[in-house]
Amino acid sequence: xxxxxxxxxxxxxxxxxxxxxxxxxxxxxxxxxxxxxxxxxxxxxxxxxxxxxxxxxxxxxxxxxxxxxxxxxxxxxxxxxxxxxxxxxxxxxxxxxxxxxxxxxxxxxxxxxxxxxxxxxxxxxxxxxxxxxxxxxxxxxxxxxxxxxxxxxxxxxxxxxxxxxxxxxxxxxxxxxxxxxxxxxxxxxxxxxxxxxxxxxxxxxxxxxxxxxxxxxxxxxxxxxxxxxxxxxxxxxxxxxxxxx
Ligand SMILES: Nc1ncnc2c1ncn2[C@@H]1O[C@H](COP(=O)(O)OP(=O)(O)O)[C@@H](O)[C@H]1O
Ligand SMILES: [Mg+2]
Numbered sequence: 001x002x003x004x005x006x007x008x009x010x011x012x013x014x015x016x017x018x019x020x021x022x023x024x025x026x027x028x029x030x031x032x033x034x035x036x037x038x039x040x041x042x043x044x045x046x047x048x049x050x051x052x053x054x055x056x057x058x059x060x061x062x063x064x065x066x067x068x069x070x071x072x073x074x075x076x077x078x079x080x081x082x083x084x085x086x087x088x089x090x091x092x093x094x095x096x097x098x099x100x101x102x103x104x105x106x107x108x109x110x111x112x113x114x115x116x117x118x119x120x121x122x123x124x125x126x127x128x129x130x131x132x133x134x135x136x137x138x139x140x141x142x143x144x145x146x147x148x149x150x151x152x153x154x155x156x157x158x159x160x161x162x163x164x165x166x167x168x169x170x171x172x173x174x175x176x177x178x179x180x181x182x183x184x185x186x187x188x189x190x191x192x193x194x195x196x197x198x199x200x201x202x203x204x205x206x207x208x209x210x211x212x213x214x215x216x217x218x219x220x221x222x223x224x225x226x227x228x229x230x231x232x233x234x235x236x237x238x239x240x241x242x243x244x245x
Pocket of ligand 2: 055056
């Protein structure tokens with residue numbers, strides 16, 4: 001059997017084949033110069049993400065400003081460029097490492113915040129070696145460091161409950177959010193498992209926007225688990241147990 005790519009674009013396409021998941025996926029296209037400007041026009045803010053990136057490396061936020069100015073936000077740095085041409089040359093010179101850069105362009109989700117810093121969630125879904133049953137083994141929130149749009153450079157790792165409580169979200173918006181997160185995460189694992197039969201652990205990044213709507217940001221196939229150790233809620237031990245089993 002041919003190995004299915006582990007890239008972000010492939011995983012997006014696989015998830016979008018599921019009728020329920022489609023409603024949770026941000027508008028996403030494969031990057032070309034043309035699709036980038038199309039998406040920026042449509043959404044005003046987009047994320048440019050390397051298909052084979054990790055830990056937020058190379059993730060850039062682009063925002064359309066007045067008079068064709070475009071703001072690039074990478075790590076804690078912002079720069080404003082004048083027009084599409086200048087922006088594209090800048091990206092080519094400073095960011096794209098190869099001739100044909102492999103990126104996706106994704107609608108920016110206005111993530112819920114705590115003290116103005118966005119946060120998102122990581123849900124671990126695992127199965128044991130000889131089982132087909134997917135189980136949620138850990139959940140946490142990653143709070144972005146000051147001035148970052150990515151949460152990989154985390155200022156803090158929090159429990160989902162604490163994050164929601166300290167955020168701008170109100171009770172009405174977060175009613176049933178745990179049930180819905182669990183349901184979406186399990187379906188992501190089941191859907192991707194059709195194409196990645198040997199994968200036993202998914203680390204799913206999910207966002208909650210400022211209205212309380214859940215979004216799938218990405219699904220990791222070899223998720224690191226150290227963040228769960230920091231949480232000290234027993235999930236790290238559960239995750240290790242599933243890794244071994
Ligand atoms: N569409 C988006 N809207 C808002 N924030 C995003 C979006 N995509 C990514 N991010 C932020 O950037 C981080 C890194 O992006 P992600 O897709 O998880 O790539 P990586 O594989 O580098 O972790 C996410 O955890 C999230 O904080
Ligand atoms: Mg991620």
